[in-house]
Amino acid sequence: MNGFNQYVALLRKELLLESRQQHTLYGVILYIASTVFVLYLTMSDPGADTWSAQFWITMLFISINAVAKSFLQESRSRMLYYYTITSPVVFILSKLTYNVILMIVMSIINLLLYTAFMGDVTESFLQFFGISLLGAMGLSLVFTMLAAIASKAMQQASLMAILGFPIIIPQLLLLMRLSKTAFAEIFKEGALMQLVLLLLALDVLIIFMAIILYPFLWKD
Amino acid sequence: MQLRWWKLAAILLLTYDVVGGLLLPVPELSQLGETIRNLYYHVCMWFSMMILFTVSIVHSVKFLRTGDLQHDIKAESFAGVGTFMGLLGYATGAIWASYTWADPNNPAYASFGSIMREPKLIGAAIALLVYGAYFILRSSVTDMDQRARVSAVYNIFAYAMLFPSIWIIPRLLPSLHPGQEGNPALNFNDIDSRMRMVFYPAVLGWTLMGTWIATLVIRYKLLNEKKWNTYEK
Numbered sequence: 001m002n003g004f005n006q007y008v009a010l011l012r013k014e015l016l017l018e019s020r021q022q023h024t025l026y027g028v029i030l031y032i033a034s035t036v037f038v039l040y041l042t043m044s045d046p047g048a049d050t051w052s053a054q055f056w057i058t059m060l061f062i063s064i065n066a067v068a069k070s071f072l073q074e075s076r077s078r079m080l081y082y083y084t085i086t087s088p089v090v091f092i093l094s095k096l097t098y099n100v101i102l103m104i105v106m107s108i109i110n111l112l113l114y115t116a117f118m119g120d121v122t123e124s125f126l127q128f129f130g131i132s133l134l135g136a137m138g139l140s141l142v143f144t145m146l147a148a149i150a151s152k153a154m155q156q157a158s159l160m161a162i163l164g165f166p167i168i169i170p171q172l173l174l175l176m177r178l179s180k181t182a183f184a185e186i187f188k189e190g191a192l193m194q195l196v197l198l199l200l201a202l203d204v205l206i207i208f209m210a211i212i213l214y215p216f217l218w219k220d
Numbered sequence: 221m222q223l224r225w226w227k228l229a230a231i232l233l234l235t236y237d238v239v240g241g242l243l244l245p246v247p248e249l250s251q252l253g254e255t256i257r258n259l260y261y262h263v264c265m266w267f268s269m270m271i272l273f274t275v276s277i278v279h280s281v282k283f284l285r286t287g288d289l290q291h292d293i294k295a296e297s298f299a300g301v302g303t304f305m306g307l308l309g310y311a312t313g314a315i316w317a318s319y320t321w322a323d324p325n326n327p328a329y330a331s332f333g334s335i336m337r338e339p340k341l342i343g344a345a346i347a348l349l350v351y352g353a354y355f356i357l358r359s360s361v362t363d364m365d366q367r368a369r370v371s372a373v374y375n376i377f378a379y380a381m382l383f384p385s386i387w388i389i390p391r392l393l394p395s396l397h398p399g400q401e402g403n404p405a406l407n408f409n410d411i412d413s414r415m416r417m418v419f420y421p422a423v424l425g426w427t428l429m430g431t432w433i434a435t436l437v438i439r440y441k442l443l444n445e446k447k448w449n450t451y452e453k
Contacts (some may be wrong), residue, residue, distance in 0.1 A: 145377060152370045153360040162356055166349035167378055169342070170385030202384060209380050213373045216284050 006086050010094035014070075018102075024073070028066045032110050035061065040117040051121045052128075052179045055114055056135065056172055059107060063139040066106050067099050068160055070144065071151040088218035092210050096144050103140035107132050121183070128182035134199055135175045141206045142168055148210075148217055174199055226428055233425030237264075240418050247414065258316045259415065260422045265309030266344065268427040272302035272434065273347070277379045280372035290442070292368035295375060296358065297437040301430050303351045306344060313341075339389045346385060350378040 018025055035058050046054065074082075082091055111132050115125070122128045143164055150160040178195045181187055241260035279295035282288075357374055361367035 142381075149357070149370055149374050149377070152366055153357060154362070155360060159357065159360060163353045163374060163378075166346045166353060167381045169346055170381075170388050173389060198388065202381075205380065205384065209377050213377055216369055216373055219369075 003087070003090050006090045007094050007097075010086065010091065011097055014094065014098040015101075024069055028062070028069075028106060029109060031065055032058070032062055032106065033113060036110070036113045036117050039114075043118070046118060046121070048121050048183045051118060052176060052183070054118075055111075055132070056176055056179075058110060058114065059132070059135060059139060060168065060172065062106055062110055063103055063136070063143050064157075064161055064164065066102055067140055067143040068147050068150075068157055070095055070099055070102075071147040072156055074151070083218070088215040089211055091218070092144075092148065092214040093207075095148070096141060096207065096210060099140040099144045100137050103136040104133055107136035123184035124182050128179060131175065131178050131182060134178075134196065135171075138171050138175075138199055138203055138206075139168065141203055141210075142171070145206060145210050145213075148214060152217060171199065171202060174202075227432055230425055230428035230432055233421045234429060237261075237418065237422040237425050241422065244418060245414055255316055255319050256415075258312060260418055262309060262312040262316055263419070264422045264426040265305050265312060267423045268430045269302045269305040269309060269347070271427050272298050272305060272430050273351070273379065275431075275434075276302060277375060280375040283368060283372050284376075287365075289364070289368055292372065293441050293445070294434075294438055295372065297434045297441065299351050299354060299375070300437065301434040303348060304433075305426070305430055306348050306351075309344065310348075343386045343389055347382060350382060354378070 039054055039058070043050070043054070111129060143160065146160050146164045146167070147156075150156045150163060153159055174195060178192070178199070181192055237260055241257055246254070246256050276295045276298035279291045279298065283291035283295060354371060354374060358367055358371045361370055
């Protein structure tokens with residue numbers, strides 16, 4: 001099989017696994033629901049700033065939980081099997097793609113639940129929706145790479161958060177800045193496009209780093 | 221013990237930095253007064269921190285290319301000394317800020333919380349948190365080769381993410397910190413020529429000092445490894 005076919009097969013396997021082991025998927029959805037519900041109980045009538053800050057914090061925690069399992073569920077023996085049938089680059093690319101898809105679905109669920117509970121304070125919901133998809137993509141890419149690193153260590157789940165938080169700060173700041181456009185803040189001409197391009201450039205950088213670095217993690 | 225030429229240079233440069241930095245004339249600015257001399261110490265700490273971190277990355281890359289564990293020890297030691305320099309940078313910055321920013325008449329800078337929102341401080345905090353995580357990661361992998369490989373990968377990945385963020389964050393947040401656009405004191409327009417005479421040698425001196433400490437740490441660690449014979453050279 002050539003690289004592209006392997007990639008499709010691995011991606012298909014991830015999606016198939018998700019449909020067979022639905023408990024993990026529902027687990028993440030329940031996590032979202034209970035997080036949003038707790039926020040709803042602790043906060044009433046948040047302003048625009050608090051609303052968007054809390055949204056991004058929920059996104060951060062959801063991405064850690066959703067993405068962590070993609071590497072933690074791979075047993076050692078199954079990794080050895082992958083080792084015999086595919087290359088590291090194809091493997092990490094399939095993981096990245098799968099996690100982006102997963103996080104986009106999760107962010108849509110999160111946004112719907114969040115607005116249902118906390119009310120919709122955005123001026124342009126559609127814009128905020130687009131920004132949350134962009135954010136979901138960046139978060140899932142960073143945490144996929146960190147899950148790959150953390151899966152080699154002990155106490156993987158908590159380690160992932162420690163490793164990830166400092167790295168994700170700039171992206172979160174960019175996203176929160178960008179979110180302000182959905183709350184009718186006027187930006188300078190071209191500044192909006194610049195922010196979006198910066199986020200996309202960061203995503204590309206992460207993918208390149210993953211392609212370069214993952215082969216070193218791959219060998220056991 | 222033989223005294224290498226660069227160690228001698230470090231001693232001379234730092235002597236010049238301490239004596240010259242405190243005695244040579246500086247521009248008179250009403251806001252800063254004599255605290256401007258802290259530039260010779262505070263900014264040098266950050267410069268040498270970044271240089272030492274960069275050396276650490278170079279050793280991580282070398283390790284991944286060769287698989288020689290000595291490079292891993294070097295990467296770890298340089299990262300450790302870099303972190304130490306960063307903490308010193310915070311300490312000198314805190315002293316400086318307490319004379320210039322923490323003005324009781326200025327409510328915006330009254331609290332710790334508002335000072336920490338400075339983009340330069342956030343950038344520095346990210347760098348230190350990354351290396352904190354790096355050491356936690358190292359200690360949580362038991363296998364030696366694995367530890368070296370995993371931490372080298374994280375080192376490179378974090379560094380690649382850190383640099384864009386140091387460039388991005390100052391453009392997102394307002395700041396009182398000097399050197400708003402880019403790197404303070406590196407720009408030719410915002411540093412007086414009299415100060416440059418002390419500042420550049422000082423950066424070099426502190427970096428050499430950091431390297432000196434790192435080489436001692438490395439030598440100690442290598443001897444330790446040899447004693448317990450945990451790997452063959």
